[in-house]
Amino acid sequence: MPARRVVTGRSQEPRRRFAEELRSLRAGRGDSLRRLEEVLGWTASTFGKMEGGQSLGSPEVVEALDQHYGTTPMLLALWELAVGDTSQFKEQYRRYMELEAGAIGLWHYGVSRPPGLLQTAGYAREALAAGGLAGEALEQQVDARVGRRSVLEGPGSPPFRAIISEAVLRNSLRDPVEWRGQLEYLVEASEHSNITLHVLPFGTGLHPLDGTSVMFLRLPEGRTVAYTEFDVRGELVEETSRVERLHRTYDGVRDLALSPAESRMFILRMLEEVPCEPST
Structure with missing residues (x-):
């Protein structure tokens, strides 16, 4: 499992921190955006916008990335901080999404x-x-x-x-x-x-x-x-x-x-x- 990066003063803003982590993980794996599209099913544009900070994506996308990189639940935790509202992530629904995928x-x-x-x-x-x-x-x-x-x-x-x-x-x-x-x-x-x-x-x-x-x-x-x-x-x-x-x-x-x-x-x-x- 990739080591978690230290949060520095440069990257304390949650949204920027989340985007930085996505870029770093993909670079470390050697994946292209197109490869993520082929493996995970969402479009390369979706992943590109998330890495560029234009979009945060959805919990389903982030959970898939966590599984792909072996970082569960780090990315989802960072995403929840970036969104700033964890109330919507009902445990039952999150569990349902995991069960649906398998x-x-x-x-x-x-x-x-x-x-x-x-x-x-x-x-x-x-x-x-x-x-x-x-x-x-x-x-x-x-x-x-x-x-x-x-x-x-x-x-x-x-x-x-x-x-x-x-x-x-x-x-x-x-x-x-x-x-x-x-x-x-x-x-x-x-x-x-x-x-x-x-x-x-x-x-x-x-x-x-x-x-x-x-x-x-x-x-x-x-x-x-x-x-x-x-x-x-x-x-x-x-x-x-x-x-x-x-x-x-x-x-x-x-x-x-x-x-x-x-x-x-x-x-x-x-x-x-x-x-x-x-x-x-």
């Missing part, structure tokens, strides 16, 4: 939005902006969300099953071009051998997951955990009996949904309704 199977049900793993940059940007993010913080989180796609890409990627409520597909983005891009990406994703999409159409009645989005993670040791999201909070569920109850509920909702082939046709029909060009 999952061997994933299942998702979304109440109001596509799963983050299948969101385009345009969709993520509007969704995060609606939550109050703006400027650099917004772009950091967009990069982080799009970067999470690497979980489902490449050899050995885990199987992922997603049930998307019709409400998600009816609540379009303001920009029709970006919305078309999101629908096209869902169709493209449905063609991947490890991704299965179901649409839950209107008219199927009420069910126990009406107000809850949930992601299940099958872990290498064989157990399954769940992460539930409500309007104002999220919760990592690891208790076996609770996870099993949630999974039975999920299976019941899946039984109400369209088949993968029917779901793909449903999204294609919606695509036909979207203008190809923005209105003037």
